[in-house]
Amino acid sequence: MRRWIPSPLLSISLLAMWLLLNQSVEPAHLLLGGALAIAAPLLARPLQPHGYARLRRxxxxxxxxxxxxxxxxxxxxxxxxxxxxxxxxxxxxxxxxxxxxxxxxxxxxxxxxxxxxxxxxxxxxxxxxxxxxxxxxxxxxxxxxxxxxxxxxxxxxxxxxxxxxxxxxxxx
Incomplete structure (x- = not known):
């Protein structure tokens, strides 16, 4: 799971922000927002030399x-x-x-x-x-x-x- 979604909280946040900015929960927006929510953290992984932060509290x-x-x-x-x-x-x-x-x-x-x-x-x-x-x-x-x-x-x-x-x- 971590291989495809390295930061689930970031992915959920990106999807929520996408839906809020578009003010819609239509299937097309859900699909495109979901694709961006999965692709963005994967593409940003090389920019994270220490990995994604883990919030302990x-x-x-x-x-x-x-x-x-x-x-x-x-x-x-x-x-x-x-x-x-x-x-x-x-x-x-x-x-x-x-x-x-x-x-x-x-x-x-x-x-x-x-x-x-x-x-x-x-x-x-x-x-x-x-x-x-x-x-x-x-x-x-x-x-x-x-x-x-x-x-x-x-x-x-x-x-x-x-x-x-x-x-x-x-x-x-």
């Missing part, structure tokens, strides 16, 4: 996305306020290093998307850490407390992503 993923949405809205308002109401010389733009325990390439990609989607923060680089772990180089638009940022990234983002993408046996 989908509810944790929903909580993570909910928290990220709230953070994006909050940061949008905060950055807008800074741009409109503060002088340029009062803005404290800095780079910080955040040590990461996350090892999953899919988890790192998700963390990168979440950080870069949040106004006022940019994922700059992934560096080798001092203790053998990786470290994230992060640019913060208006930094007042680096420890708060490190704690926020580790607790609000990294911990749930590890929960979603890495099995307990993967942590060595």
């Amino acid at each position: 989908p509810l944790a993923m929903l909580r993570l996305l909910g928290m990220a949405t709230v953070e994006i809205i909050r940061s949008s308002l905060g950055v807008g306020q800074i741009i409109l109401l503060r002088r340029t010389r009062d803005v404290n733009s800095r780079f910080i290093r955040v040590p990461l325990d996350l090892r999953s390439p899919h988890g790192l990609a998700l963390l990168s998307c979440l950080i870069n989607s949040t106004p006022g923060t940019v994922w700059v680089d992934l560096l080798p850490g001092d203790d053998g772990r990786q470290a994230l180089l992060l640019h913060v638009f208006d930094l007042h407390d680096a420890a708060w940022w490190v704690d926020t990234i580790k607790t609000r983002y990294e911990r749930p992503i590890i929960e979603v993408f890495e099995a307990p046996g993967d942590r060595t």
Whole structure:
């Protein structure tokens, strides 16, 4: 089964999106959408060097996305306020290093998307850490407390992503 449908969740999502975009469940749309839902993951397989991601805790993923949405809205308002109401010389733009325990390439990609989607923060680089772990180089638009940022990234983002993408046996 995995040979023909490498990612069933992706295939179901593609079929559902096809039907929603066409606003029809006629047999022709079901057939064409089903063919695309099977062909697209097969054609995209060479683009997935680490294979398709396996979500170990989908509810944790929903909580993570909910928290990220709230953070994006909050940061949008905060950055807008800074741009409109503060002088340029009062803005404290800095780079910080955040040590990461996350090892999953899919988890790192998700963390990168979440950080870069949040106004006022940019994922700059992934560096080798001092203790053998990786470290994230992060640019913060208006930094007042680096420890708060490190704690926020580790607790609000990294911990749930590890929960979603890495099995307990993967942590060595």
